Amino acid sequence: MRSQKDFPETGVATSELSIRCVEFHTYTAGGGLMSLVHRDRGSVLTLSVLLSSPAACEGGEFITWTRDGTRDGTEKVHHGMQRGDGIFFHSEKTHNVEMVTSGRRHSLVIELWRSCRATGREAEITA
Numbered sequence: 599m600r601s602q603k604d605f606p607e608t609g610v611a612t613s614e615l616s617i618r619c620v621e622f623h624t625y626t627a628g629g630g631l632m633s634l635v636h637r638d639r640g641s642v643l644t645l646s647v648l649l650s651s652p653a654a655c656e657g658g659e660f661i662t663w664t665r666d667g668t669r670d671g672t673e674k675v676h677h678g679m680q681r682g683d684g685i686f687f688h689s690e691k692t693h694n695v696e697m698v699t700s701g702r703r704h705s706l707v708i709e710l711w712r713s714c715r716a717t718g719r720e721a722e723i724t725a
């Protein structure tokens with residue numbers, strides 16, 4: 599990993615980051631994530647990887663928005679991903695998965711946050 603402030607927009611060096619969570623998401627017909635304000639609060643960077651083929655479902659496209667916060671006056675940014683493609687983004691950026699109308703969509707999501715370092719039996723946040 600790089601050692602300096604590799605992601606200036608976050609103000610955090612990669613050496614300060616560790617994995618917060620790893621999630622396996624499955625969306626079926628009628629499923630999606632279209633909350634008006636969905637963000638990965640508390641994390642710094644998020645990686646979302648499409649594990650299924652786009653042909654395995656209708657809908658379910660990963661989208662972000664031209665501005666964070668409310669969607670009024672903003673436009674969707676479609677990320678036409680293929681199996682194995684990932685998008686790495688600032689966790690506080692509003693992002694969604696459009697409704698799946700048929701089939702299944704699988705993805706892997708990894709969130710990074712500021713590291714903890716072990717000090718005996720306790721962990722100390724280095725923030």
